[in-house]
Amino acid sequence: MRPHGSPEVLEARRWIAARLLAQGNTLTEVAAAVGASTSSVKRWSDALVRGGMAALASKTHSGPAPRLTPAERKRLQNALKAGAQRWGFPTPEWTCQRVKMLIERLFGVDYHADYVGTLLHQLGWSAQKPEHRARERDEAAIERWRRVEWPRLKKEDRTSS
Numbered sequence: 001m002r003p004h005g006s007p008e009v010l011e012a013r014r015w016i017a018a019r020l021l022a023q024g025n026t027l028t029e030v031a032a033a034v035g036a037s038t039s040s041v042k043r044w045s046d047a048l049v050r051g052g053m054a055a056l057a058s059k060t061h062s063g064p065a066p067r068l069t070p071a072e073r074k075r076l077q078n079a080l081k082a083g084a085q086r087w088g089f090p091t092p093e094w095t096c097q098r099v100k101m102l103i104e105r106l107f108g109v110d111y112h113a114d115y116v117g118t119l120l121h122q123l124g125w126s127a128q129k130p131e132h133r134a135r136e137r138d139e140a141a142i143e144r145w146r147r148v149e150w151p152r153l154k155k156e157d158r159t160s161s
Contacts, residue, residue, distance in 0.1 A: 003036075007058035014044050014056040021045055067109045068119075077123055079106060093130060096120070 003010065013034050020030045027045065031038045047055035068076065079087065079102060084094050087102055096116040103109050103116070111119065117127070 011056065011058045015053065017041055017044055018048055018053060018056060021048070067111070068103075068107060072107055073123060075106065076103065080123075080125065094120075094125075 005013070013036070017030050017034045017036065020033055021027075021041070021044075025033070027038050027041045030036075031041045034041070044056060080094060080099070083092055084098055085092050087098075087105075089098055096113045099120060100111055100113050100116045103111055120126075
């Protein structure tokens with residue numbers, strides 16, 4: 001499993017391990033010092049022998065290039081903050097399908113609706129469900145019931161006797 005940390009942080013950890021190995025520390029000592037397994041330190045040591053310090057450098061991301069630039073993502077954020085009704089939708093909620101349509105309209109990029117949820121999560125948005133309440137709901141009566149009736153009906157605490 002990949003350890004936590006940015007590629008730069010993990011690369012720095014490997015370089016520290018390389019320095020410690022060069023000073024003559026054992027694999028076990030280096031592993032304990034940098035918080036890695038002995039097998040990882042051994043792999044780094046072998047890589048050092050084969051390719052030098054360059055072999056410990058971080059690898060570039062192998063996935064496809066993002067289809068929205070950072071500037072476009074920022075523009076999308078602002079468009080989402082403006083609200084769904086601002087973009088002609090009948091209700092204020094954003095759905096993945098609506099965001100997909102907005103992205104197509106603004107940037108000409110066609111994402112799958114399932115990926116739009118991932119994109120929104122990356123932008124700091126989370127799924128929310130609207131709270132459905134009856135129109136007839138009387139908040140004052142509910143609060144009065146909680147304050148007066150509920151304590152009267154509730155069983156007494158019998159552990160204190």
